[in-house]
Amino acid sequence: MQLPRNVIAGPGAIDSVGGICQSMRLKGRSLIVTGKNTKKIAGDIAAESLRASGYDVDFVIVENATIDNVDNAKAVAKEVNADFLVGVGGGKSIDIAKLASTQLDTHFLSLPTAASHDGIASSRASIIKNGETVSIQAEAPLCVIADTSIIMKSPYRLLAAGCGDIISNYTAVKDWRLASKLRNVYISEYAIALSEMTAQMVLESASLIKPGLEESVRLVVKALVSSSVAMSIAGSSAPASGSEHKFSHVLDRIAPKPALHGEQCGVGTIMMMYLHDGDWQSIRDALKKIGAPTTAKDLGIDDEYIIRALTEAHNVRPERYTILGDTGITYEAAVNVALATKVIS
Numbered sequence: 001m002q003l004p005r006n007v008i009a010g011p012g013a014i015d016s017v018g019g020i021c022q023s024m025r026l027k028g029r030s031l032i033v034t035g036k037n038t039k040k041i042a043g044d045i046a047a048e049s050l051r052a053s054g055y056d057v058d059f060v061i062v063e064n065a066t067i068d069n070v071d072n073a074k075a076v077a078k079e080v081n082a083d084f085l086v087g088v089g090g091g092k093s094i095d096i097a098k099l100a101s102t103q104l105d106t107h108f109l110s111l112p113t114a115a116s117h118d119g120i121a122s123s124r125a126s127i128i129k130n131g132e133t134v135s136i137q138a139e140a141p142l143c144v145i146a147d148t149s150i151i152m153k154s155p156y157r158l159l160a161a162g163c164g165d166i167i168s169n170y171t172a173v174k175d176w177r178l179a180s181k182l183r184n185v186y187i188s189e190y191a192i193a194l195s196e197m198t199a200q201m202v203l204e205s206a207s208l209i210k211p212g213l214e215e216s217v218r219l220v221v222k223a224l225v226s227s228s229v230a231m232s233i234a235g236s237s238a239p240a241s242g243s244e245h246k247f248s249h250v251l252d253r254i255a256p257k258p259a260l261h262g263e264q265c266g267v268g269t270i271m272m273m274y275l276h277d278g279d280w281q282s283i284r285d286a287l288k289k290i291g292a293p294t295t296a297k298d299l300g301i302d303d304e305y306i307i308r309a310l311t312e313a314h315n316v317r318p319e320r321y322t323i324l325g326d327t328g329i330t331y332e333a334a335v336n337v338a339l340a341t342k343v344i345s
């Protein structure tokens, strides 16, 4: 069970990165893995704090979480003799730093700049390999430093997406339980309890989650960490990634302009909860209250891609059994699901 040693969340936390690294007895050179926007928003601040504590700092700017970009980050780390990596940004930057550091057998710190996904503290990395998103076992961050002032200032859309990623735990757990009954797949009741509790917390607090509220940020950041820990307890993303994530991963591949990961997972959860004969309306109502997408139109994705992603989702990670089964959903049935749940009209 891989868990972070420290999780520090609060306003201005990023200014203490250097001191925190010293307190954990990290030495030498650091490589910051960040995006083009997040370098300016947080990467440069982290670098200043690291340099003030005597660390050398280099940067690698990344975009998509592909295996090539992981390899490139490793090459740069070797070139600059980095002793540890710091992922600063959204899920992609953090996942690249997470897998690169694991494969380099060195430490990494996770500095999320948005509460947009639940990989901030997990020991899993979601990486695109041969066009498909695969979930790879990595090492959990040594430390998570979530600066709630930076996260507060991030576009609210990112926070709403993070809520979608957490609410998706509902169908992920239902799929995992189904896999256990039909395929005797190992499940962890601890991981399930934590994963479901986290989703329930967000669902029940939906009316408190609003733009510009520090309390909303704290609530969602804590939930994202809990969801991450559930994956680490399970040693797999299964408690947080089921049929709804398969749907999102197909959209990432086929949609001309995919939406955010958590947004797509939220919409996928509405439809997969319908397939599970669960209370999809409460899921939809909560996402609407939070201001997260509930329809294809909200996602900015044409109906045809929603239907295609539904019919192809079962092909993603076929070893992970879900409500979609081995042969998936037919075209007509996919249209019915999307219409019944008002995802398309």
Ligand SMILES: NC(=O)C1=CN([C@@H]2O[C@H](COP(=O)(O)OP(=O)(O)OC[C@H]3O[C@@H](n4cnc5c(N)ncnc54)[C@H](OP(=O)(O)O)[C@@H]3O)[C@@H](O)[C@H]2O)C=CC1
Pocket: 034, 035, 036, 037, 038, 039, 041, 065, 089, 090, 091, 092, 093, 095, 113, 114, 116, 117, 118, 119, 120, 122, 123, 124, 125, 126, 133, 150, 151, 153, 154, 155, 158, 161, 165, 231, 237, 260, 261, 262
């Ligand atoms: N490993 C795991 O357990 C998990 C992994 N994931 C993965 O995480 C990814 C989704 O993460 P997500 O964060 O949605 O996607 P991204 O990392 O692509 O971030 C989305 C966008 O938000 C920008 N951004 C981030 N923070 C800020 C900020 N404070 N202000 C302004 N813009 C900001 C990023 O900027 P920039 O361009 O600079 O990066 C990027 O353009 C997917 O690849 C998914 O598979 C999701 C859940 C779990």
Ligand SMILES: O=C(CO)COP(=O)(O)O
Pocket: 118, 119, 124, 125, 126, 127, 133, 134, 135, 165, 237, 240, 241, 245, 246
């Ligand atoms: O996004 C995740 C959990 O929210 C990770 O899931 P995957 O293993 O499907 O990439």
Ligand SMILES: [Zn+2]
Pocket: 117, 118, 165, 240, 241, 245, 261, 262, 265
């Ligand atoms: Zn997710």
